[in-house]
Amino acid sequence: MNILYDERIDGVLPNVDKAALLNRLHQQVPDLDLLWREEELKPYECDGLSAYRTMPMLVALPRRLEQVQKLLEICHAEQVPVVARGAGTGLSGGALPLEKGVLLVMARFNNILHIDPAARTARVQPGVRNLAISQAAAPFGLYYAPDPSSQIACSIGGNVAENAGGVHCLKYGLTVHNLLKLEVLTVEGERLTLGSEALDSPGFDLLALFTGSEGLLGIVTEVTVKLLPKAQVAKVLLASFDSVEKAGRAVAEIIAAGIIPAGLEMMDNLAIRAAEDFIHAGYPVDAEAILLCELDGVEADVHDDCRRVRDVMQQAGASEVRQARTKPNACASGPDAKMPSRPSVACRRITTAWTAPSPAANCPAYWKASRASPPNTACGSPTYSTPATATCIR
Numbered sequence: 001m002n003i004l005y006d007e008r009i010d011g012v013l014p015n016v017d018k019a020a021l022l023n024r025l026h027q028q029v030p031d032l033d034l035l036w037r038e039e040e041l042k043p044y045e046c047d048g049l050s051a052y053r054t055m056p057m058l059v060a061l062p063r064r065l066e067q068v069q070k071l072l073e074i075c076h077a078e079q080v081p082v083v084a085r086g087a088g089t090g091l092s093g094g095a096l097p098l099e100k101g102v103l104l105v106m107a108r109f110n111n112i113l114h115i116d117p118a119a120r121t122a123r124v125q126p127g128v129r130n131l132a133i134s135q136a137a138a139p140f141g142l143y144y145a146p147d148p149s150s151q152i153a154c155s156i157g158g159n160v161a162e163n164a165g166g167v168h169c170l171k172y173g174l175t176v177h178n179l180l181k182l183e184v185l186t187v188e189g190e191r192l193t194l195g196s197e198a199l200d201s202p203g204f205d206l207l208a209l210f211t212g213s214e215g216l217l218g219i220v221t222e223v224t225v226k227l228l229p230k231a232q233v234a235k236v237l238l239a240s241f242d243s244v245e246k247a248g249r250a251v252a253e254i255i256a257a258g259i260i261p262a263g264l265e266m267m268d269n270l271a272i273r274a275a276e277d278f279i280h281a282g283y284p285v286d287a288e289a290i291l292l293c294e295l296d297g298v299e300a301d302v303h304d305d306c307r308r309v310r311d312v313m314q315q316a317g318a319s320e321v322r323q324a325r326t327k328p329n330a331c332a333s334g335p336d337a338k339m340p341s342r343p344s345v346a347c348r349r350i351t352t353a354w355t356a357p358s359p360a361a362n363c364p365a366y367w368k369a370s371r372a373s374p375p376n377t378a379c380g381s382p383t384y385s386t387p388a389t390a391t392c393i394r
């Protein structure tokens with residue numbers, strides 16, 4: 001039994017003979033790389049949710065679509081469950097294998113197939129890292145907006161399956177809002193195209209249904225994403241508060257003022273100190289909470305928004321509001337310098353930095369509740385937003 005599949009609830013899986021399955025796969029898909037020895041399987045026993053571990057029966061590492069298709073056909077015929085895996089950074093156990101199943105690793109599908117600067121699209125294989133899309137689009141002044149904090153490692157296939165978001169999703173949308181088309185294989189191995197290169201396509205919105213389905217509806221084999229032009233200007237304000245409730249209220253008031261920041265992150269004192277110890281960005285370590293607010297767009301709008309946000313923050317009780325002197329790179333626009341939040345490793349608990357897609361009015365209450373809750377056992381597991389992301393505030 002594991003958290004993904006409980007035979008008492010989900011039905012008993014057949015006891016497939018591993019050697020026989022291996023033999024059949026070797027015969028029918030001779031060029032498919034398969035791992036079956038214990039020491040080879042070990043690295044695949046969990047994803048980022050490492051509290052749960054299960055050794056898969058087999059791991060498949062395909063490079064070609066036909067291999068995936070044949071593997072799915074065979075597994076379907078033998079009633080062997082298949083779990084897809086991208087980069088394995090998921091924190092919800094989605095890529096946790098089944099012991100009677102095959103783990104299908106899509107990481108070798110890592111080619112950027114086409115960038116169309118005129119249409120502002122990129123066609124990529126599912127194993128391409130999120131950040132690699134923006135890096136490939138950068139020479140055209142374009143980037144891919146959804147930016148999970150794991151973007152240096154996570155794959156676009158995993159992003160689709162999880163409908164991943166990031167700091168910039170309040171303004172620019174989640175994965176689902178930045179996709180045009182998916183090529184997928186059903187569990188039977190049937191090829192489907194969902195969506196299209198046009199901005200809309202007829203029929204049910206199966207693209208949206210598939211996005212966020214945690215790998216349960218099929219295997220993503222190709223993704224066409226929208227690209228955005230990089231903003232002309234991006235500026236970051238840092239406001240210090242003597243309570244998290246005040247900072248939370250400021251979030252609500254910024255949104256209520258009709259301003260949609262490109263990024264809006266809150267850090268409590270523990271997160272501030274941990275980040276400061278690590279990156280020495282000049283964060284005010286005596287503040288109970290800080291808000292990092294990124295504003296982007298054309299120069300005149302950004303200038304005006306900065307002034308309005310500064311006013312709102314001061315009215316909400318900010319003891320200090322500063323503007324970053326260096327080019328923003330983290331809370332801020334562009335995927336240049338994100339890194340998974342290493343300071344969290346040093347902390348008993350880092351509260352999730354708040355990137356504002358939840359109802360703004362609940363923010364102070366959310367923070368209060370979150371601070372009152374008992375510490376996580378696994379050393380501060382909510383590593384979603386990034387105290388380690390460095391916007392130099394000095």
Ligand SMILES: Cc1cc2nc3c(=O)[nH]c(=O)nc-3n(C[C@H](O)[C@H](O)[C@H](O)COP(=O)(O)OP(=O)(O)OC[C@H]3O[C@@H](n4cnc5c(N)ncnc54)[C@H](O)[C@@H]3O)c2cc1C
Binds near residue numbers: 149150158216
């Ligand atoms: C430090 C850190 C920071 C993070 N920050 C964020 C964040 O800011 N925002 C956020 O949303 N998430 C975040 N995550 C979670 C994680 O990175 C995302 O969920 C990411 O989308 C997972 O991608 P992956 O390639 O690692 O997928 P995996 O972990 O390998 O798999 C995730 C799910 O996708 C499925 N899947 C993978 N590839 C395919 C495919 N080709 N076809 C069908 N299904 C597939 C798997 O079956 C599984 O259900 C973070 C994780 C870490 C470790």
